[in-house]
Amino acid sequence: MPAVTETREAVEKLGQSTYKWGFETDIQMDLAPKGLNEDIVRLISARKNEPEWLLEWRLTAFRKWQSMKEPTWAKVSYPPIDYQDAHYYAAPRKKEGPKSLDEVDPELLKTYEKLGIPLHEQALLAGVELPEGETARPPVAVDAVFDSVSVVTTFRKTLEEAGVIFCPISEAVQEHPELVRKYLGSVVPVADNFYAALNSAVFTDGSFVYVPKGVRCPMELSTYFRINARNTGQFERTLIVVEDGASVSYLEGCTAPMRDENQLHAAVVELVAMEDASIKYSTVQNWYPGDSEGRGGIYNFVTKRGACRGARSKISWTQVETGSAITWKYPSCILQGDGSVGEFYSVAVTNNCQQADTGTKMIHIGRNTRSTIIAKTISAGRSDSTYRGLVRVQPKASGARNFTQCDSLLIGDECGAHTVPYIESRNMAARIEHEATTSKISEDQLFYCRQRGLSEEDAVGLIVNGFCRDVLKELPMEFAVEAQKLLQISLEGSVG
């Protein structure tokens, strides 16, 4: 089988340098001492000028975290993490006075330039709006997170006019404490799980979005995460609240510089959708996956959950996961409001020694709630990829409906693909359908493409993109192109 030989050769060729975005920005850092104790929690809180209630909230989380155990049920393995051997606070050196774009550290701007992705439009980053009619696409507001502190937020004004609050969560704590206090931890309680508790204790920054009643957010909101400093775990906290009849589309994307030591990333994202509200949350995750031997790479242990509190509300998660050494992530929907809708569209690609255990939870509580799960998993190299999902129908969720489709594609005979769905129904008037398949790229399809002159790599790229089409088409336009590119880059060298 020439294809197999070619594949093997290509895999062997795949060296260290395939991570295009591995670079480190040299900015002076403001670091807290290594280790984690109540003093560090107090220090973080003090640095951020936080009110007393938030400090208490953090301390509660920290105390609960101390009594919790790291979860071991996921199908991932890694050496034990020393939680005391990391800095829990790192901020880019602050400059005096209010920030404007000109004052942004040029190193930082260069970093974004190298990323070459949705921050691509310099005009956007510089805050220059194109005249109406000339806009090729709807503008994107960017809240750039550079390590732990949001440095710059664009488009604040346009959003303010619409009544939308989009700012770093640390700022929201100062300016909209009533909103933050009301919703923070209301979807993911402080002691929800080990990593969420850790995040609650030490989160440094993240985004806050509030869309008031009846407002359709005039632009897509976007945050770019970067993990930059050596040995700083990053603990993002995102909170999005969308009031009755309002809607928002949020994009989250990330690339991280190349480095050797494993880094922990334990983010928490909370979404709240009230009556008739809709939230679309899209992620492209492309953190450093480690080298071909599995050295280094990001540990991505994320808790993402959305609450459809109001009737007919809708939360839709779309994710393209190509990076990280280990992914542990289950964006979920609590479908509480009658007729609310939850969606989960996912593409997870693992190569080399990556491990991914990802999926979703759909908790049907209200009547006539609906959920759709489409998960596409692609494993190559020596990687392991698991879909783990839960569909639970509570006794009162009459008329609930779920459709789940999980497809796995294996490239090479050293990787693994696993599917672990949990289906629990306690209502006779609910309907649940689940289907899953695992296969390799069909020889026929490959042959068809090769026969028409496509190289094997292009052919595989085409087939993989087709395999993921159901998910990619859910991405906002800005992301769709990038995601397709990412898929190809992630699988580079894994096929002949």
Added chain:
Amino acid sequence: MNAISKDMSGPLSSFAQRLNDVEGAERQAAIGALLRTGLPDRHVEAWKYTSLRPLSAQEFQAPPAQYDAAQAKSLLDNLLSQHDAVQALPRIVFVNGRFVKDLSLLPEGVDVSFFSQNSLTSDVQASPDRDPLVALNTALVDDGAILHVAKGADAGRVLLISLGVAGDTAISFHPRHSVVLEEGAHLALLSLSAGVGPYFHNPVTEVTVGESAKLYHTTLQTEGPQAIALATTYVQVAGHGVYNSFALGLGSLLSRHEVHARLNAPHAQLHVNGAQNLAEHQVGDITSVITHAASDCISRQTVRNVLDGHARGVFQGKVLVEQVAQKTDGYQMNQALLLSENAEIDAKPELEIYADDVRCSHGATVGALDDDQLFYMRSRGVPEAQARHILIAAFLDEALSLIEDETAQEYCRAMLAIRFSAERKAA
């Protein structure tokens, strides 16, 4: 001695006295394994949906030497009278876990022997270290049938019958069966179980299907309404061998039918099908782990659940494809019909795949009776109750049609019909 009983907490304490009296190195080792893990609670992933707490409710005594013989006879007659074809079949009958010669009719084509008190030998597949229920069985086993079918022999049909006859005190019995088919051998085995009173039936069965051999194994569980029946079966299949099984669960307060099947050589086949029809407060668990350890093997699994009243059905099905198992063809389907507001199904179909040239799929559906189908029947003058009954019967019948052995299939149908008519009378 007392140290042991002190360590026994939870459901295990229900057996403390008897475990204290156990002798023999192998049994002691099994107790050691048990003490390390205890009986599983719901924090153990494999027992996430089924709680063994009902075992804690009472202490289980060793079955007394004497039992109500008339009761046993009537249970047996009741099982045999349901279908003409089974009456004359050779049968191996156990009462309270011990072989009873008077009730049996030993087969000719099969070499039958029995586990005596001290000849606990076969731990080839069922290891006390891996499975606490196997450990409990190993520690307390009294008896069991060892069936051996010689090379190339067609042993026809054999009934393996377990009767539980308990009086006022709860008893438990832990038979250990073994079925070995040599190369090219054939056997159709029907495992039947029934009983009265409070008892715990904990059988472990080890099956070895030789090269090109074929075993049809149909299990019909009609244990008594107070019974707890936790059955574990280990199966290994050699090249071109076929293990074709079906488990129909109707009885017990709490039951678990757990199968660990392993395809050991190329072109082996597994069919691990099943159905259960539960009502009231019954809990029925169908769990399987199918391991493809060789290339070009086929596994098929279809499980259907009908749940009424407060019944809860559990399905856990794992298909593991090892790296060597290229060209694997695996299919798994679990379907549940919920007939009442209080019924519940928990399903976990699982694929774990390490080979790339495979075709594996699974599906699961959960729902109520189809309104359109009901309407179709009612618009043709079929009363609602009857229409529902027809649809439910059809749903299960489709599963029963997977039973390859015709006699077994007809027998299961007959038993299901009896269950339905009893339900209708109750209604």
